[in-house]
Amino acid sequence: MTFSAFWKAWRNFWFCPVTPESVSLFRILMGLLVLQILCISIGQDFLSWYGVHALVRIDTVQQYFWIASPKFDLLLAFQNDQTLQIYFYSVIAAAVCMTIGLWTRFACIYVALALLSMHNHMPFNINGGDAFVRLMVMYLCFSNCGDCYSIDRWLAVRRSGGNVPVVAKPAWALRVIQIQLAIVYMHTFVCKVNGQQWWDGTAVYFATRLEDLMRLQMPLFDSLLFCKFLSWYTLVVEFAMFTLVWIKDLRYFVLASALILHLGIDMAINLPVFEWAFIFALVAFIDPADLRKVFNFAAAKLRGAKSAENQTAVEIDTVC
DSSP states (O other), rough: OOOOHHHHOOOHHHSEOSSSSHHHHHHHHHHHHHIIIIIIGGGGHHHHHHSSSSSSOOOIIIIIIIIOOOOOGGGGGSSHHHHHHHHHHHHHHHHHHHHHHHHHHHHHHHHHHHHHHHHHHHHTTOHHHHHHHHHHHHHHTSSSSSSSSSSSHHHHHHHTTOOOOOOOOEOOHHHHHHHHHHHHHHHHHHHHTHHHHHTTTTTHHTTOOOOOTTSSSGGGOOHHHHHHHHHHHHHHHHHHHTTTTGGGHHHHHHHHHHHHHHHHHHHHHHTTTHHHHHHHHHHGGHHHHHHHHHHHHHHHHHHHHHHHHHHHHHHHHOOO
């Protein structure tokens, strides 16, 4: 490959226009996950974690976590629990707007800054899944995720008085999301292969001995052979998710394997947010054209069912 051909391929990878179906669906899924975090995981305990008299006071966090390094924290602007509670409700409202695609870019920015503030304000009640969600929402701020499957698009069509085509735009924001996901899998793979337990296949066996985290008790987890298979399967999937996933002919096999892996972990082990954050992120690798075909097929089926329903109703009225 010549340098000019490489440069052209590199530019096409980052800036070739793509339609927004994939990143728009990803926005909806991330919005639902953020709402689950805010309304269920935190919910009524918001003031216990982030209030003026929280379990860990902000001055303690600043002293032992910030360590004289400035951190972005919008919560510092509110001096009492009442205003903090109102702010929390505003973040939930922004997450709803992000999910349905109303004032999408502003909503994504507001949610991203709120998550960053909450993580800096109370770093002791988050896990890797929360950090991953925070990153993904930040990347969505730079994307055209509101151009499809959104109230913003519905309003644009209505204002124009006709059909507004979905415009393809440079793919760089979607590529950043894909690369970030690939980097996470690469990091976990490298960490695993540096240890002996993943090579000899005992890692899953030891992980399933953590009874306080186990959600599903299966006799198969007592089989060393079965645990070895799961350990090696995990390594294969994580390796494929930063290598083979870029090959179009293999992509959906890799994504399906990753989906099976994460669903299996979520069924067996209680890791809030973590597994579903990565399951939803797999959508970023789906070709927008394939998503468009799926939605068009579903819409055609629904229209066909509705037409058949109307025809049946007409026949009944005629008979009556």
